Amino acid sequence: MPRYLVTGAAGFIGSNFVDHLLARPQGEHVVGLDCLSYAGRMENLAAALTHDAFTFVEGDINDTSLVAALLEEHDIGIIVHFAAESHVDRSISGPAPFIHANINGTHALLEAARAAWRAGDGRWREGCRFHHVSTDEVYGSLGEDDPAFSESTPYAPNSPYAASKAASDHLVRAWAHTFDLPVTISNCSNNYGPRQYPEKLLPLTILNAVHGKRLPIYGKGTNIRDWLHVDDHCRGIDLILTKGRPGETYNIGTGNEWRNVDLVNLLCGLIDDLFAARGDLKERYPRAPAAHGQKTKDLIAFVSDRPGHDLRYGINAEKIRALGYGARHPFKAGLKASVAWYLDNQDWWAPLLAD
Numbered sequence: 001m002p003r004y005l006v007t008g009a010a011g012f013i014g015s016n017f018v019d020h021l022l023a024r025p026q027g028e029h030v031v032g033l034d035c036l037s038y039a040g041r042m043e044n045l046a047a048a049l050t051h052d053a054f055t056f057v058e059g060d061i062n063d064t065s066l067v068a069a070l071l072e073e074h075d076i077g078i079i080v081h082f083a084a085e086s087h088v089d090r091s092i093s094g095p096a097p098f099i100h101a102n103i104n105g106t107h108a109l110l111e112a113a114r115a116a117w118r119a120g121d122g123r124w125r126e127g128c129r130f131h132h133v134s135t136d137e138v139y140g141s142l143g144e145d146d147p148a149f150s151e152s153t154p155y156a157p158n159s160p161y162a163a164s165k166a167a168s169d170h171l172v173r174a175w176a177h178t179f180d181l182p183v184t185i186s187n188c189s190n191n192y193g194p195r196q197y198p199e200k201l202l203p204l205t206i207l208n209a210v211h212g213k214r215l216p217i218y219g220k221g222t223n224i225r226d227w228l229h230v231d232d233h234c235r236g237i238d239l240i241l242t243k244g245r246p247g248e249t250y251n252i253g254t255g256n257e258w259r260n261v262d263l264v265n266l267l268c269g270l271i272d273d274l275f276a277a278r279g280d281l282k283e284r285y286p287r288a289p290a291a292h293g294q295k296t297k298d299l300i301a302f303v304s305d306r307p308g309h310d311l312r313y314g315i316n317a318e319k320i321r322a323l324g325y326g327a328r329h330p331f332k333a334g335l336k337a338s339v340a341w342y343l344d345n346q347d348w349w350a351p352l353l354a355d
């Protein structure tokens with residue numbers, strides 16, 4: 001039975017992936033590794049920590065002796081690599097941590113896997129796999145009428161974040177090509193769902209709205225992103241691990257493209273509807289316009305655009321669909337449930353706003 005190392009396990013997607021693995025009947029052992037940066041939180045692993053099959057280790061993926069010891073002690077056969085600096089705005093104000101975590105960290109992990117999994121006869125340990133979690137941002141920006149990104153779209157990363165992820169993808173690809181390490185890569189569209197750090201568009205919008213603060217939208221709000229529920233991202237990675245071919249890259253997405261301004265307006269409407277339906281929200285969030293029957297969308301404020309802001313990302317997911325992939329969360333229902341999660345989990349986000 002495979003034993004997993006999940007890096008970045010205390011972050012948004014990593015923690016959801018750990019929960020996904022632990023919910024399966026197979027009962028595989030899962031080790032979560034995370035350095036607990038500002039985005040990594042033990043609260044995200046509250047459910048996982050109640051499982052005997054889960055072990056958490058605090059540490060940096062660049063710590064080669066720690067990673068080597070973990071691979072050996074826990075007999076790890078599958079690495080699912082989420083650990084990264086992930087916020088584009090932070091990469092613009094300070095790129096160095098992105099080079100350390102995303103490029104150097106991926107290199108360190110690849111080398112640890114190469115050392116641990118080499119079998120005596122020059123082949124690799126049976127069933128081992130290094131899965132690298134990446135983003136559609138490596139492909140650069142699409143025009144409004146361009147065909148969506150496919151796996152053969154040339155890389156053209158525009159932000160320091162995207163460039164660091166592109167570099168890490170190239171390292172993973174090279175370790176497969178040169179050393180024949182069994183790797184897969186996934187490039188996914190924008191995720192939404194529970195436990196996303198409140199610097200990102202969806203939680204930022206929801207939490208600002210309940211505090212009566214302005215809802216900033218870059219530029220004219222015409223930038224387009226392709227949105228996927230975090231559970232559907234996790235299911236896609238799992239499918240690639242079970243049915244994907246080593247050495248291959250798979251895009252994950254559903255072609256669910258939204259202009260930022262339309263998405264924020266949709267969120268505002270969902271917040272208004274939830275406040276209208278639930279009296280408890282009016283009491284808990286008295287500063288929200290929706291608590292007084294006013295429209296949340298009146299808080300929208302257009303702000304100076306992000307430097308180098310990509311116009312559009314869109315995913316052509318034909319290749320993973322051929323493995324049997326389909327998203328399970330209808331977008332508006334998934335978004336409504338996510339808004340309700342943030343409104344009902346003040347204990348999760350309040351300490352972050354205090355910071």
Ligand SMILES: NC(=O)c1ccc[n+]([C@@H]2O[C@H](COP(=O)([O-])OP(=O)(O)OC[C@H]3O[C@@H](n4cnc5c(N)ncnc54)[C@H](O)[C@@H]3O)[C@@H](O)[C@H]2O)c1
Nearest residue numbers: 008010011012013035037039040060061083084086190191
């Ligand atoms: N959020 C999205 O919409 C999205 C979409 C596609 C791909 N991705 C990719 O998915 C992965 C996870 O993204 P996320 O949104 O969950 O990010 P996140 O910022 O919420 O979590 C990243 C986690 O990695 C940990 N980490 C950072 N540097 C580390 C290091 N050197 N050693 C150990 N742990 C470290 C952090 O502590 C944090 O827990 C990233 O690789 C990101 O590029 C994200």
